Amino acid sequence: AGLLGRHPKRVLAGVAAVTMVAAVGAAHFGADAFEYDFRKLSTQLKKTDDDRTWDRSLDSTFGRWPDPTVILADRPEDVPAIRQAIRRNDAATGRAPVIGRIVTLDDILPGEAASQERKLALLADIRRLAREARPLADSDDQRRRLDDLVAVPERLRVLSGADLPALVRRPFVEANGTFGRVLLVYPVEHGISVWNGHDLIRIAGVLQRLELPGGRVLETSGSAVVFASMIRSVVRDGPRATAASLLAVCLLVLLRVRPPRAAFLVLAALLVGVCWMVGTAVWADVRITFLNFIALPIMFGVGAEYAINVTS
Numbered sequence: 592a593g594l595l596g597r598h599p600k601r602v603l604a605g606v607a608a609v610t611m612v613a614a615v616g617a618a619h620f621g622a623d624a625f626e627y628d629f630r631k632l633s634t635q636l637k638k639t640d641d642d643r644t645w646d647r648s649l650d651s652t653f654g655r656w657p658d659p660t661v662i663l664a665d666r667p668e669d670v671p672a673i674r675q676a677i678r679r680n681d682a683a684t685g686r687a688p689v690i691g692r693i694v695t696l697d698d699i700l701p702g703e704a705a706s707q708e709r710k711l712a713l714l715a716d717i718r719r720l721a722r723e724a725r726p727l728a729d730s731d732d733q734r735r736r737l738d739d740l741v742a743v744p745e746r747l748r749v750l751s752g753a754d755l756p757a758l759v760r761r762p763f764v765e766a767n768g769t770f771g772r773v774l775l776v777y778p779v780e781h782g783i784s785v786w787n788g789h790d791l792i793r794i795a796g797v798l799q800r801l802e803l804p805g806g807r808v809l810e811t812s813g814s815a816v817v818f819a820s821m822i823r824s825v826v827r828d829g830p831r832a833t834a835a836s837l838l839a840v841c842l843l844v845l846l847r848v849r850p851p852r853a854a855f856l857v858l859a860a861l862l863v864g865v866c867w868m869v870g871t872a873v874w875a876d877v878r879i880t881f882l883n884f885i886a887l888p889i890m891f892g893v894g895a896e897y898a899i900n901v902t903s
Contacts, residue, residue, distance in 0.1 A: 606863070609867065610863055610866055610867065612870065612874075613866045613867045613869070613870025613871060613874075614866055614870060615870070616869070616870035616871070616872075616873035616874045617866050617869040617870040617873060619873055620869050620870075620872070620873050623878070624878055624879045625788075625822070625825065625826055625878055625879050625880070626788075626877075626878035626879065626880045627787060627788030627789050627822075628786065628787065628788070629785075629786045629787070629788060630786045632880060632882065658814075659694070659775040659776055659777045660775075660776040660777075660794075660798060660811070660813035660814070660815060660816075661773060661774070661775060661776075661813065662773070662774040662776060662798070662801075662809075662811050662813075663765075663772055663773060663774075664772040664773075664774065664809070665772070665809070666772065667771035667772050669772075669803060669809075670695050670696075670697070670771070670772065670774060671703075672803050672804055673774055673801055673803065673809065674693050674695070674774065676801040676802055676803060676809075677690055677693060677776065677797060677798065677801065678690070678693075680796070680797045680798075680800075680801065681797045684793070684796065684797070686793075687779075687782060688779060689778055689779060689783055689790070689793045689794050689797055690776060690777075690778060690779065690794075690797055690798075691777045691778055691779040691780060692775075692776075692777040693774060693775070693776050693777070694774070694775040694777070695763070695773070695774050695775075696752050696760075696763045696770060696771050696773070699755060699759055699760075699763075700750050700751070700752070700754075700755070701750060704749050704751075707749045707750065708749060711747055711748070711749070714747065717740055718740060718741050721737045721738075721740035721741045722737075722741055724737055725737045725738070725741070752764075752770040752771055753770075762775060763775075776798060778790075778794055785814075788818070788819075788822050791814075791815045791818045791819050791822070792819045792822060792823075794815040794816075794819075795815045795816045795818075795819035795820070796819075798811050798813065798815065798816060799811055799816050799819075821881045822881065824881075825879065825880075825881045825884050829879060829884045832888055833884075833887045833888055836887075836888035836891050836892075837865075837888075837891050840861070840891040840892055840895050841858060841861075843895075844857050844858055844861075844895055844899070845858075848899060848902070848903075853902040853903070856898070856902050857895055857898040857899055857902055858895075860894070860897075860898035860901075861891065861894045861895045861898055864890070864894045865887075865890065865891070865894065868890060
């Protein structure tokens, strides 16, 4: 207070200079306001060489995406159509693919039931031809090779999920014991990061809405879809909520604070504070996230309250 009283012009000049610097930063705020690098939202812990070696070992053993997006089909026979819809959506983006492996129960088995039937029929033909060719063999070695073909067990049958070991079958079994409807969808191993919001939006764009034959549509979920929805909501609704809250605070100040000169002083203090905060955030490379976007609307009310207390 004493400094303000003794050097008002110098203080005003300093405030004006800081405001101009902040205004330059605030002018660029809207162009790149949202933070898509989610690594900046986590605790930054310094990794040792042992930690990095351990991470590489995990990646080489389990892959970079140990937790896939789980898609549940309405019926087991819809699984191939869902797989095709995912690949079709991925190709329709016109960019590098974001979906890598798609694992179903049929990928663990020797194939779908119809494919297994064809394989069994082919094996039966091979056994028949081997029996017919054995009397014509020219050597013991040829006869042994033909005997190996005939020795293929005739009791082979079409396998289902129930024939798989419990550990292998577990990811595809639902709580009620049903299996055959689950698809495990993994992003590509390289070029995509779970910490990148843009990548999550791309993955969600491929998986969220799947058009199936007959005009049916399957709406999916998963971490990528949820985070992408949160990002779109903040990017779309955040500016609206911020503008609405600023307008409401300004109207309340103009209607309730008297005399009008005091109201304008309150608004000036509020706007300068907003400019400083936004400008400082830009210069410090701090962006809006789905965790902190509520700070701006709250700041308007708090900033106006302090200014009102001083002017009154």
